[in-house]
Amino acid sequence: DTAVSQTPKYLVTQMGNDKSIKCEQNLGHDTMYWYKQDSKKFLKIMFSYNNKELIINETVPNRFSPKSPDKAHLNLHINSLELGDSAVYFCASSQTDTIYFGEGSWLTVV
Protein backbone atom coordinates (compact mmCIF):
# COMPACT_ATOMS: atom_id res chain seq x y z
CA ASP A 1 0.00 0.00 0.00
CA THR A 2 1.38 3.38 -1.01
CA ALA A 3 1.55 5.76 1.95
CA VAL A 4 1.97 9.01 -0.01
CA SER A 5 0.82 8.83 -3.60
CA GLN A 6 1.00 11.56 -6.18
CA THR A 7 -0.14 11.78 -9.78
CA PRO A 8 0.92 12.11 -12.47
CA LYS A 9 4.43 10.69 -12.18
CA TYR A 10 5.50 12.26 -15.46
CA LEU A 11 4.17 15.39 -17.07
CA VAL A 12 5.42 17.11 -20.21
CA THR A 13 3.66 20.31 -21.14
CA GLN A 14 4.14 23.51 -23.08
CA MET A 15 4.98 26.91 -21.67
CA GLY A 16 1.94 28.90 -20.68
CA ASN A 17 -0.21 25.89 -19.84
CA ASP A 18 -1.90 25.29 -16.49
CA LYS A 19 -1.39 21.93 -14.79
CA SER A 20 -2.18 20.21 -11.50
CA ILE A 21 -0.45 17.54 -9.46
CA LYS A 22 -2.52 15.58 -6.99
CA CYS A 23 -1.37 14.08 -3.70
CA GLU A 24 -2.99 11.79 -1.17
CA GLN A 25 -1.67 10.25 2.04
CA ASN A 26 -3.22 7.33 3.91
CA LEU A 27 -1.05 7.65 7.02
CA GLY A 28 -3.45 9.79 8.99
CA HIS A 29 -0.84 12.54 9.26
CA ASP A 30 -1.87 16.09 10.07
CA THR A 31 0.85 17.83 8.05
CA MET A 32 1.46 17.72 4.32
CA TYR A 33 4.09 19.39 2.16
CA TRP A 34 5.14 20.17 -1.35
CA TYR A 35 8.87 20.14 -2.08
CA LYS A 36 10.68 21.02 -5.29
CA GLN A 37 13.87 19.23 -6.30
CA ASP A 38 15.87 20.99 -8.98
CA SER A 39 18.28 19.55 -11.54
CA LYS A 40 21.08 19.70 -8.97
CA LYS A 41 19.03 17.53 -6.61
CA PHE A 42 18.49 20.35 -4.11
CA LEU A 43 15.28 19.66 -2.18
CA LYS A 44 13.48 22.81 -1.11
CA ILE A 45 10.17 23.22 0.67
CA MET A 46 7.43 25.13 -1.12
CA PHE A 47 4.36 24.80 1.09
CA SER A 48 3.25 23.14 4.29
CA TYR A 49 -0.30 22.52 5.43
CA ASN A 50 -1.49 21.39 8.84
CA ASN A 51 -5.06 20.11 9.04
CA LYS A 52 -5.94 21.87 5.78
CA GLU A 53 -4.47 25.18 6.95
CA LEU A 54 -1.48 26.77 5.21
CA ILE A 55 1.37 27.15 7.71
CA ILE A 56 4.43 27.59 5.51
CA ASN A 57 4.59 29.41 2.21
CA GLU A 58 8.15 29.87 1.07
CA THR A 59 9.17 32.32 -1.62
CA VAL A 60 7.21 30.71 -4.40
CA PRO A 61 5.64 32.56 -7.37
CA ASN A 62 1.92 33.05 -6.93
CA ARG A 63 1.44 30.99 -10.10
CA PHE A 64 1.72 28.06 -7.69
CA SER A 65 -1.43 27.51 -5.67
CA PRO A 66 -1.81 24.61 -3.24
CA LYS A 67 -5.24 23.36 -2.27
CA SER A 68 -6.10 21.05 0.60
CA PRO A 69 -9.70 19.81 0.46
CA ASP A 70 -9.09 17.65 3.53
CA LYS A 71 -6.09 16.69 5.63
CA ALA A 72 -5.38 13.61 3.50
CA HIS A 73 -5.06 15.56 0.26
CA LEU A 74 -2.84 18.38 -0.90
CA ASN A 75 -2.95 19.29 -4.57
CA LEU A 76 -0.65 21.67 -6.41
CA HIS A 77 -1.93 23.81 -9.25
CA ILE A 78 0.50 25.70 -11.44
CA ASN A 79 -0.61 28.47 -13.79
CA SER A 80 1.21 29.82 -16.81
CA LEU A 81 4.01 27.28 -16.68
CA GLU A 82 7.54 28.50 -17.40
CA LEU A 83 10.67 26.66 -18.48
CA GLY A 84 12.17 27.17 -15.03
CA ASP A 85 9.33 25.25 -13.45
CA SER A 86 10.81 22.03 -14.83
CA ALA A 87 11.75 19.95 -11.80
CA VAL A 88 10.66 17.04 -9.68
CA TYR A 89 7.88 17.92 -7.26
CA PHE A 90 7.55 15.80 -4.14
CA CYS A 91 4.51 15.59 -1.94
CA ALA A 92 5.16 14.53 1.65
CA SER A 93 3.44 14.12 4.97
CA SER A 94 4.45 13.94 8.61
CA GLN A 95 3.09 13.65 12.10
CA THR A 96 6.34 14.28 13.98
CA ASP A 97 9.82 15.03 12.66
CA THR A 98 9.79 12.11 10.22
CA ILE A 99 8.72 13.05 6.72
CA TYR A 100 7.33 10.47 4.33
CA PHE A 101 7.77 11.35 0.69
CA GLY A 102 5.83 10.38 -2.37
CA GLU A 103 7.64 9.05 -5.43
CA GLY A 104 7.74 12.43 -7.12
CA SER A 105 6.21 14.03 -10.19
CA TRP A 106 8.63 14.80 -13.01
CA LEU A 107 7.48 18.02 -14.66
CA THR A 108 9.08 19.07 -17.95
CA VAL A 109 8.05 22.35 -19.51
CA VAL A 110 8.93 22.71 -23.18
Added chain:
Amino acid sequence: TQLLEQSPQFLSIQEGENLTVYCNSSSVFSSLQWYRQEPGEGPVLLVTVVTGGEVKKLKRLTFQFGDARKDSSLHITAAQPGDTGLYLCAGAESGYSTLTFGKGTMLLVSP
Protein backbone atom coordinates in the same frame (compact mmCIF):
# COMPACT_ATOMS: atom_id res chain seq x y z
CA THR B 1 17.33 29.99 7.81
CA GLN B 2 19.68 27.21 8.75
CA LEU B 3 22.11 25.99 6.11
CA LEU B 4 23.39 22.45 5.86
CA GLU B 5 26.53 21.80 3.84
CA GLN B 6 27.16 18.27 2.67
CA SER B 7 30.46 16.93 1.44
CA PRO B 8 31.53 15.50 -0.83
CA GLN B 9 28.92 16.37 -3.41
CA PHE B 10 29.75 13.30 -5.47
CA LEU B 11 31.54 10.09 -4.60
CA SER B 12 32.35 7.19 -6.92
CA ILE B 13 33.90 4.12 -5.35
CA GLN B 14 34.39 0.40 -5.89
CA GLU B 15 32.40 -2.27 -4.11
CA GLY B 16 33.97 -3.16 -0.77
CA GLU B 17 35.43 0.26 -0.04
CA ASN B 18 34.59 2.32 3.03
CA LEU B 19 33.39 5.90 2.87
CA THR B 20 32.27 8.79 5.02
CA VAL B 21 30.00 11.68 4.08
CA TYR B 22 29.62 14.81 6.14
CA CYS B 23 26.86 17.22 7.01
CA ASN B 24 27.87 20.52 8.61
CA SER B 25 26.11 23.63 9.81
CA SER B 26 26.73 26.71 11.91
CA SER B 27 23.30 26.21 13.48
CA VAL B 28 22.30 23.92 16.31
CA PHE B 29 19.62 21.35 15.53
CA SER B 30 17.26 19.59 17.87
CA SER B 31 17.39 16.58 15.59
CA LEU B 32 19.08 15.57 12.40
CA GLN B 33 18.00 13.00 9.88
CA TRP B 34 19.59 11.12 7.03
CA TYR B 35 17.61 10.14 3.97
CA ARG B 36 18.54 8.05 0.94
CA GLN B 37 16.98 8.76 -2.41
CA GLU B 38 17.29 6.19 -5.17
CA PRO B 39 16.91 7.18 -8.83
CA GLY B 40 13.28 7.73 -9.72
CA GLU B 41 12.09 7.57 -6.12
CA GLY B 42 11.41 9.90 -3.22
CA PRO B 43 13.75 10.22 -0.23
CA VAL B 44 13.39 7.54 2.44
CA LEU B 45 14.35 8.09 6.05
CA LEU B 46 17.36 6.09 7.27
CA VAL B 47 17.85 7.42 10.78
CA THR B 48 17.10 10.25 13.20
CA VAL B 49 19.67 11.41 15.76
CA VAL B 50 18.68 13.72 18.59
CA THR B 51 21.40 13.67 21.25
CA GLY B 52 24.81 15.31 20.89
CA GLY B 53 27.47 12.64 20.43
CA GLU B 54 24.89 10.01 19.59
CA VAL B 55 25.96 7.11 17.38
CA LYS B 56 23.47 4.90 15.59
CA LYS B 57 24.16 1.86 13.47
CA LEU B 58 22.03 0.46 10.69
CA LYS B 59 23.76 -2.68 9.39
CA ARG B 60 26.83 -1.35 7.55
CA LEU B 61 25.85 2.29 8.06
CA THR B 62 27.04 4.25 11.10
CA PHE B 63 25.59 7.66 11.85
CA GLN B 64 27.06 10.14 14.31
CA PHE B 65 25.65 13.40 15.63
CA GLY B 66 28.25 15.96 16.69
CA ASP B 67 28.60 16.85 20.36
CA ALA B 68 27.40 20.38 19.67
CA ARG B 69 24.53 19.13 17.48
CA LYS B 70 25.77 21.17 14.52
CA ASP B 71 27.14 18.39 12.35
CA SER B 72 26.75 14.75 11.49
CA SER B 73 28.52 12.04 9.57
CA LEU B 74 27.50 8.87 7.80
CA HIS B 75 30.04 6.09 7.47
CA ILE B 76 29.43 3.11 5.19
CA THR B 77 31.55 0.00 5.61
CA ALA B 78 32.18 -2.32 2.67
CA ALA B 79 29.95 -0.42 0.28
CA GLN B 80 27.76 -2.38 -2.11
CA PRO B 81 26.16 -1.39 -5.42
CA GLY B 82 22.81 -1.33 -3.62
CA ASP B 83 24.09 1.60 -1.56
CA THR B 84 24.10 3.77 -4.68
CA GLY B 85 21.90 6.81 -4.29
CA LEU B 86 21.62 10.37 -3.10
CA TYR B 87 22.20 10.79 0.62
CA LEU B 88 20.49 13.78 2.15
CA CYS B 89 20.87 15.16 5.64
CA ALA B 90 18.08 17.27 7.10
CA GLY B 91 17.92 19.21 10.33
CA ALA B 92 15.05 20.38 12.49
CA GLU B 93 15.44 23.33 14.82
CA SER B 94 13.25 23.21 17.89
CA GLY B 95 10.18 25.35 17.45
CA TYR B 96 10.08 24.70 13.71
CA SER B 97 8.13 21.90 12.10
CA THR B 98 10.03 22.05 8.81
CA LEU B 99 13.20 20.23 7.96
CA THR B 100 16.04 22.00 6.18
CA PHE B 101 17.75 19.74 3.70
CA GLY B 102 21.35 19.72 2.60
CA LYS B 103 22.15 19.51 -1.10
CA GLY B 104 23.04 15.87 -0.87
CA THR B 105 25.92 13.53 -1.61
CA MET B 106 25.53 11.43 -4.72
CA LEU B 107 27.14 8.02 -4.11
CA LEU B 108 27.93 5.60 -6.91
CA VAL B 109 29.21 2.15 -5.96
CA SER B 110 30.52 0.13 -8.86
CA PRO B 111 30.77 -3.68 -8.83
